[in-house]
Amino acid sequence: MESYTIEPIGRVESPLIDRGQAPRQGDEGAPEAWLVFEERVLEGLRDLREGDEVIVLTWLDRASRDVLSVHPRGDASRPRQGVFSTRSPDRPNPVGLHRVGVVAVEGARMRVRDLEALDGTPIVDVKPVLDRDTER
Amino acid sequence: MESYTIEPIGRVESPLIDRGQAPRQGDEGAPEAWLVFEERVLEGLRDLREGDEVIVLTWLDRASRDVLSVHPRGDASRPRQGVFSTRSPDRPNPVGLHRVGVVAVEGARMRVRDLEALDGTPIVDVKPVLDRDTER
Numbered sequence: 367m368e369s370y371t372i373e374p375i376g377r378v379e380s381p382l383i384d385r386g387q388a389p390r391q392g393d394e395g396a397p398e399a400w401l402v403f404e405e406r407v408l409e410g411l412r413d414l415r416e417g418d419e420v421i422v423l424t425w426l427d428r429a430s431r432d433v434l435s436v437h438p439r440g441d442a443s444r445p446r447q448g449v450f451s452t453r454s455p456d457r458p459n460p461v462g463l464h465r466v467g468v469v470a471v472e473g474a475r476m477r478v479r480d481l482e483a484l485d486g487t488p489i490v491d492v493k494p495v496l497d498r499d500t501e502r
Numbered sequence: 503m504e505s506y507t508i509e510p511i512g513r514v515e516s517p518l519i520d521r522g523q524a525p526r527q528g529d530e531g532a533p534e535a536w537l538v539f540e541e542r543v544l545e546g547l548r549d550l551r552e553g554d555e556v557i558v559l560t561w562l563d564r565a566s567r568d569v570l571s572v573h574p575r576g577d578a579s580r581p582r583q584g585v586f587s588t589r590s591p592d593r594p595n596p597v598g599l600h601r602v603g604v605v606a607v608e609g610a611r612m613r614v615r616d617l618e619a620l621d622g623t624p625i626v627d628v629k630p631v632l633d634r635d636t637e638r
Binding site for chain 2: 367368369370371372373374375377404407409410411412413414418420421423425427434435447448449450451452453457458459461463465488490491492493494496499
């Protein structure tokens with residue numbers, strides 16, 4: 367099957383520097399972080415404002431891509447689960463999904479709260495949160 | 503900045519064959535569709551069941567990647583908006599995000615409802631819906 371190329375649009379700047387530090391969920395104590403975008407995508411950001419809730423997609427560049435099942439939360443006493451039923455970073459295409467609140471926008475830099483991504487993580491996309499994501 | 507390669511894990515089989523037909527949101531009348539996975543990722547699917555709500559990530563392979571602003575809903579009378587404040591398929595890295603309900607699982611094929619992706623769209627990933635996606 368044909369493959370496709372992701373060209374990151376920016377990087378995360380965060381105090382989280384390794385996977386041992388990263389919380390399992392954004393609201394379990396993830397810090398604030400900066401999204402530092404490339405100048406070439408500035409026009410795409412122009413309607414984002416402080417107070418917005420957005421979904422940030424990242425490329426989890428330190429993940430293992432040859433993993434199809436994991437012990438939930440890394441706990442070896444729990445039975446393995448297929449990765450598509452988990453949010454493990456280890457999976458064939460390690461795209462991270464992060465719902466965050468925008469705290470500030472300064473040109474091509476955006477400060478967000480509750481981002482569980484590691485420092486240096488490439489940013490793939492940013493999307494608004496829609497009702498269809500949350501209501502069913 | 504370094505680029506990354508997505509190797510699709512499967513494809514969408516849908517009655518939607520062009521963008522003119524596709525509804526803007528999954529719950530505005532999107533049909534049921536099949537997710538047809540590659541046999542190599544079958545182990546990753548083993549805990550998905552009928553009744554699950556999942557997020558399907560796709561690669562919107564018919565999108566334009568050089569677009570940074572769009573008229574909302576394609577309506578030229580509305581002012582342009584930066585793509586990162588919209589769900590337009592046209593954006594630098596056209597990853598689609600679809601919240602769907604699983605209707606049936608048959609080996610490497612999974613039937614889902616309310617999928618707005620076009621026939622043939624490559625599948626990037628499948629993730630469970632978590633509370634943090636919906637509650638804030």
